[in-house]
Amino acid sequence: MKRSAPQQALEVQVETRGQLPPDAAGYARDKIQAVLGQTREPVLFARVRLTRMANPAVEQPVIAQANVDVNGRPARAHVAGQTVTQAVDLLQDRLAERLARLAERW
Numbered sequence: 001m002k003r004s005a006p007q008q009a010l011e012v013q014v015e016t017r018g019q020l021p022p023d024a025a026g027y028a029r030d031k032i033q034a035v036l037g038q039t040r041e042p043v044l045f046a047r048v049r050l051t052r053m054a055n056p057a058v059e060q061p062v063i064a065q066a067n068v069d070v071n072g073r074p075a076r077a078h079v080a081g082q083t084v085t086q087a088v089d090l091l092q093d094r095l096a097e098r099l100a101r102l103a104e105r106w
Contacts (some may be wrong), residue, residue, distance in 0.1 A: 010036060010043045018052030020062075024084045025050070031092040032066060039099055041071035041106065048091070050084060064091040068099075075102055 012032050014025040028048045036043045046068045053061040060080035064087040068075045077094040081087030 010046055012036070013047040015047065015049045017050070018054060020050055020052050020084055024088075027085065028064070028088045028091075031088050032095065035092055035096050035099065036068065038096075039070055040103065041073075043068060043070055044072070045069040050087070052084070060087075062087040064088055066091055066095050068095065070099065070102060073102055075099055 010033070012029045014028050016025055028050055032046060032048055036046055046066070049063075049065040051063040051065075053063070055061065060082055062081045062084050064079050064081065064084075066075075066077045075095065075098045077091055077098055079087055079090040079094055081090055
């Protein structure tokens with residue numbers, strides 16, 4: 001199915017837990033929207049969760065998760081990083097891989 005009109009921008013929901021920088025949600029939203037803008041199918045839902053663990057002994061205390069519904073097909077990605085920026089960048093890469101695999105099945 002070919003599209004004649006570009007897909008309308010979807011608002012990515014971002015949930016944060018723990019002590020994160022104030023710009024963490026915006027950074028995650030921008031990065032994930034960039035990946036979702038490359039999909040050929042409509043994205044019906046997208047949520048990102050950012051969590052910073054309070055335990056200082058954890059080597060990678062920032063967990064980033066994405067749940068996306070692409071035209072009725074779910075895609076998930078889950079990564080850990082030392083910083084919010086690192087975790088979100090890894091999440092962007094992982095989600096792009098998942099969406100590429102999903103696109104191959106169409």
